[in-house]
Amino acid sequence: MKPMSTPISRRQLLRGCGCGFGYLALSALLAEKFGNVHAASPLAAHAPQFTARAKRVIFLFMHGGPSHLETFDPKPRLVVDQGKSLSTNNVTSDNGSKILPSQFAFNKHGKSGIEISEVFPELAKHADDLCVIRSMHTNGQDHNQAVLKLHTGMEAQLRPSMGAWVLYGLGTENQNLPGFVTISPSPITGGAQNYGSAFLPAIYQGTPIGSAGMPLARAQIRNIKNPRLNPELQRMQLDYLQGLNRNHLEQAHQDAQLEATIESFELAFRMQSEAPQLADLTTESEETLKLYGINEQPTDDFGRQCLLARRFAEKGVRFIQVSHSFKWDQHQNLKRDTARNASEVDKPIAGLLADLKSRGLLKDTLIVWGGEFGRTPTAQGADGRDHNPSGFSMWMAGGGVKGGHVHGATDDFGKAAVVDKVHMHDLHATILHLLGLDHQKLTYRHAGRDYRLTDVYGRAVTELLA
C-alpha cells in the first residue's frame, strides 16, 4: 500500500528533529487546490500503480532521425533493387526516387544473432541485452512535429513531456537532486517543451543541464553556484535567513507552505554541493573513464553525458535524458555522417550498458535509444535519405525488457512498419508500463477533461517484457 501522509504535524516533526530540516520532503500547495492525486508531497517517491520492472529511465535521444537502414534494420532487397524507383509516401521528396542500399554491412551478434550494422561495433557486443523494435512508426513529417510527438505524445498542441508525466506518476527517490534531468537538450525543435510540464504543475518539469553544443564539462544546473560566497559564508547567511523563517513560522503556527519554503532552501543548499560533485567526473576511475571513451575523441563529450547519466541513475533520479544533438539528419553525406555520429555514441553507450550491468543497475534501469523518425529507403540527392515516420527502429535495454530480442518488422524495403507495428503512443504506454504505471490511468485534469501522455491511444507492448 501507498505510504500515507503522516498525521503528526510537520511542526512537531521539526521540533523532534532539533535543528534539522533535513527530512521533510518538498511540498507544494497545489495538491488540494487543484485536486491532483498527491496530497502532501508531490515529489516524494510514491509506489507505482502496480509492480514496476524498472525504477528509472535513461533515454538516449538521437536527434535528427537516425537511419534504421544503416543501423538496426538490414534490408538485402535494397541491394537487389538498387537504383530502381520506389514510390514513398513522403510528401516532400520526389516520388519515384531511386532505391539506395544500406551504406554499411550488417553482421549477426551475440547468442541471439541480432543483426546490427558495422557502425556500432561496441554496442553490438551487448546484442543479447538489446530489445530492438524494428516496427516503430509515428506522426510528423518534419522534425518539429516528430520530436514533440516523441517527447510529449502530441505533434502540435502543448502537452507535458514524458519525463514530467513519469515524475508526476512516481515522484523521485532523491530529494537532493531534481527528479527529471535532461543533459544537453536542444534549444530547437520543441526546445523546452520537450522537457516541459505544460499544464502539469511546474515542479514536474525537467531540469536542463547545459544545452546542445555546449561542452558538457562546462554545463551546470542554473544558479547552482554562488559566484561570490564561499560555502561557510553562505551557510552563515542561510542560517540567519532560516532563523527569520523559523520565527515567522512560530507565529504562524502550522503552515505547510512556509515549511516547504524553508525546506526548499535546505534542499537547494544540499543540491549546491551534491550536483557539482555529481558532475565532477574526476572521482571516477581511469578504467571507467576509458569504458565510456572519455578523454579521447570522438567520444569524449557523449561519453561524459552517458557517465553523468549513470551517476544520476545511481543517485535515484527518476528520468534522465541524454541528447546527441541535432546530428542525425542525413539528407546528404549519409555514409560519412552516419559513421561519424555512430562513432561518437557507440563506445559511450556500450560503456553505459556495461557499467550499469556491473553495478547491478541495469536490471531496474530502462534504457531507450532512438530518434524522432527513420529515413526513406530511397535516395535523396546522391548520398542522402529523407525523413520517414512510417517505419524505423528503436531499442530498449535493461529494466524488464527481453534481451536479445527483435520485435516487429518493416516491409522488404524498410519503407513502413508492417509486422507487429509499434506506434510512438505504444512505446510511451510500454515505458509507463515498465515503470508500473497504467498509461490509461496516469491522468491529469485540465481545462475540463482528463489528459494523459498517450491521449486516447496506445497499448503497452507486453510482448517486449522479459
Added chain:
Amino acid sequence: MVRSLFSTLVAVFLASGIPSQIFAAPGARETLPTKEQIQFFEQSIRPILEQNCYECHSSKAARLKGGLSVESREAMILGGLTGPALLPGDPDRSLLVTACRQSDKDLQMPPDGQLTAGQLADLETWVRTGAPHPSQLLKQSNQSSSTNLWALQPVKMPVLPKVRNRRWPVSPIDFFVLSELEQRRLQPAQAATKTRLLRRVTFDLTGLPPTPAEVDAFVQDGATNAFAKIVDRLLESSAFGERWGRHWLDVVRYADNNDQQLPIFFTEAWRYRDYVIASFNADKPFNQFLIEQLAGDILAKSDRARHDELLIAAGFLMLGPKNFIQPDQEKAQLDVVDEQIDVTTRAFLGLTVACARCHDHKFDPVPTRDYYALAGIFASTATLSEQGGPGGIPWVEQSIGSADVVERFEKHQKAVDQLTADLTASRELHQRLPGGVEASELPGVVVDNLKAEIVGTWRSSNYATNFIDKDYVQDANEGKGRKSIRFMPTLPEPGLYEIRASYEARFNRATNVPVVIQIGKVAHRLTINQREVPSVDGLFVSLGTYELPPGTNTSVTISTEGTKGFVMVDAVQFLPMDRGLGMMAKAGGEMMMSATNRAKMRPDDVSMMDALEELKLKAPTKPASVMAPREGTVKNVNLRIRGEPERKGDVVPRSTLSVLSKSVPPPVFKDDSSGRLELAQWMASSSNPLTPRVYANRVWLHLFGRALVTSPDNFGRMTAPPTHPELLDFLAARLMEGGWSTKKLVRELVLSSTYQMSGEWNAKAAARDPDNTFWWRANRRRLDAEALRDSFLSVSGSLDRSAGGSSLGGVAPGLTAPALNLVTNVEQNVRRSVYLPILRGQLPELLQAFDFPDPQLVAGARYVSTSAPQALFMMNSPFMQQASDAWALRLSTSKDAVVMAYAQAFGRAPTEAEAGAARDFLAHAGGQSRETLSLFCQALMSSNEWQYLE
C-alpha cells in the same frame, strides 16, 4: 474511537469542500445522484476501490476473488460468496465497510494494508448517503441532466442571510460568509493589524509594497474612513491597471511571439497589452471590454475617435499560437478558429466549448452543432493573411496612427532620407575608390553572390562602395518573380547561427524583398526593406538566429517576387554563436566592422554613416500596423465528423450556445457580417448568467487567493461548484448593478470585514475547516512572480516605473528568433514585470521559476509551487545579487541600516531580538561593509515574511 472517527469525518468533509447537499442524502436513496455526489465518488471513492480492490475484485483480476466485483454499484450490491458487499444507506451492514474497518479479524481488507482514517470516513459517508454511483446516471439522458448545471441558471440577487453576530458584518459580502461560518460553528478571525492590512491591500491592488511613509501615514490616521481613503488612492494609481491588467493577460494567453516552433515576433502585441492596462485604469465596464476585444475592428469602422484603440482591442483574437507551416489552408483556418473558440469561451463564459469539436461535449450541454455554429462566426473573420506569400506577415494587420504621429514620423523620415541621400551621393562620387569589403575579413561563413546559385538574369555591379568582395548583383527592376539567388553555406558544425544579408540601401530599391531561409524542411519567410540602411555596420541586416544542422542542409534564397524597385543581392553571412549560458554577448549588433574594412571607407562617409545611425536611434513612433482581425467572407461552416476537416457533415448556421437560448435569445446573424459583434453583445448581455459569474469569480480570486469556483476557466459539470453560490451570485449581480465596474467591485470586496480579517491561527477552526474553505481567517498567500520581482526592484530603489511601449526593443516585424538576446537582457531590465518581453518558450528566468503560466494556455488561476530551483534563484542568481547590492547601497547612508531595512521591507520596526540577530549576522559575516549589508538584504528578500502576504 467512534468520537475520533466522527471528528475525522467532519474534517475530511470540510477539507474536500464538499457542499452540504451531500449530507442531505438519507431518504434520497432512490433519487439520482447529484453532480456533487458523483464528483465525490470520482474523487474520493473510485480511487480507493481502484487502488485497493480492483486487483482482485474487478475485470482486471484473472479470477474474481470471493466472487466479488466492485466495479459497479450493482455488482457490489449483488456481492460475493460472503453476501452483499454493499447495502446503500447502511455502512454498518455493508461488508465492504466492515472489511475496511478491519475490526472483524476474519474479514479484513485490503489484505496488505489499511485505509487511512480519512479514506475510511469517505467510504462510510458514501455508503451512508446511498452509495451514489455514476452508473445510475447512465439510463438518464446526459443532455437533460446537464442543462441543470448551476452555472447556467439565471443570476439572481440573493436575499441576505440571517446571522447571529451583528457587529462583524459591514458589507453584504460579510453576511454571506458569516452565515456559512455560523452554520459550521466557526467564527471569523480578528481584524488584521493596520500594517499587515496595508501591505496586503497595496500588493493586491498595485502589485507593489507600501513605502514606509505610507505605512506611517496610515497607522497615524485615526479617521474611520482611513482605510477607504487608502483604497481609493490605490484604485486611482496607474499601478492598479498594471496589476489587474496582468491578471487578464494570463487569461488571454498574451505573448510577444507566436510559439516555440515558429517564434515569429508579434512586434505590435504590446499595444494590446497597453490597451488592457489602460482599460483597467480607466475602469472600462467589463461588458464593453468584452465587446471591444471580440469585435473592436467592426466597431472601429464607425468610431473614428476610438478607431485605434478598438482595432488594438481586437488583437485579443490574434494572440494565439498558430501553425503557419500547416500547408493545408483549410485545416490551418479551422485550427485558428478552434483556438479562438477555446479562448473566447473559457475567458468569458467559463465553458470548454472547444471540447465539442470532435464529439458532443462529454460532460457539459454543448453539442458539436453549437461548436460549428460558433465556428462559422470565426471562420467568417479573417485572421490569417489571405495574401500570405513569401515575405508577407502571415496574419492580418491593420494600420493605426493619429495625424500628429504620422506627421512627426514623416518629419524625422525626411531628415533620415536627406542624410541617406547625402551619404549615397558621396559614395557615388567616390565610387572609383577601392570598394568591396573582403569576405575573409568577416567572421563566420560568408557566401558571396559569386558562389551562389543564380536563377534569371542579374546584373553585376560594383557601383556602390559598400559591398562584399568583388561585386554585387541587382535585378534591373525587371523580370519580377523570375529571378532568385540561393546561398548555400557549408557549415562546419551544427549550432546556433545568426544569419545576415548584405546589401546597400538606396531609394530606388524594393521595400519587400522576399527571403526564404530553408532549414531542412522548415522554411522561414521574411522580407528585407532595401531602402533602409542595414543595421549592422551599414553592411548587414540580421535575419534572425537559427539552430542549423551541419553541412549543406541550409539555404537562404533571395528573390524578386512581388517587389517594386531594384533588388540588390550581395552576400549572406552565417555567424556562429557560442551557446553557453549568458551566450550571445559577443554577437548581435555590437560587432564592429574590422579596422581594415572600415579604413576602406572614406572618413566623410564613415561620419555620415555614424550620424545616420544616431538619427535613426532617435526615431519617433512609427505609425504602426497592428494585429487585428478583419471581417472575412461570411459563411456558415460544415460540421466536421470527428473533427476531421475532410469529413464534412451538414452546414450549421451561425448561432450562439443552444443551452442558453431560453435565457439569452440568440441574435439574428446577417449575411453581410461575421456575427462577431452580435456574439459579443450576446455574451455581454446582462441576462447571460455565465459572463458576470465568471468575471466576479476572477475578481474574488485575485483578492482572496482562492476562487469561489476553484476552476475559474471552467464552470462545467466536472468541476467543483462554488463554495458560496449565493455570494457568487451576489457579486455577479452587484457587478452588473455597478455598471460592470471592476473598481467598484474591488472596492466593495476590500472594504468588507471578510477581506480585512487577519490570518490568525485558530486550532478549533482549523480542525473543522483545515483548508479555510469557509473563510474563518485570511489565507496566507505567496506573492506571484511579478509582485516578487517588482517588490525587489522597488525596495532596492531600482524600479523603473516608466509605462507602456514595446518590450522587444525594435525587433523587425516578421523576424523569428534572436530572442535569446532579449531574454538575456532581462537581467538589465528594471521596469515592472508586466513590461518584460513574454516569449513563448523563453520566459524571463524569474517568471519561469515562480509559476508564471505558460503563455500558450488560458490560465485564470496560477499554480503555486515551492521548489529548489526557486531557492537557488534566491541564493545565487545575478538578479538577486544586483537587487540586494542596490538595496545595500541605498541603506548604507542611513543611520540605522537594520531599522531602515525592516521599515522598507515589511513596514515595521524589527523586534529587539530581530535587530540583535541582524547585528550579530552582520558582525560575524564581515562587519558593516556594503558587501555584508548586501548579504543581509538578500536574506530579507528571500525570507518568508517577504514572500508571503499575511
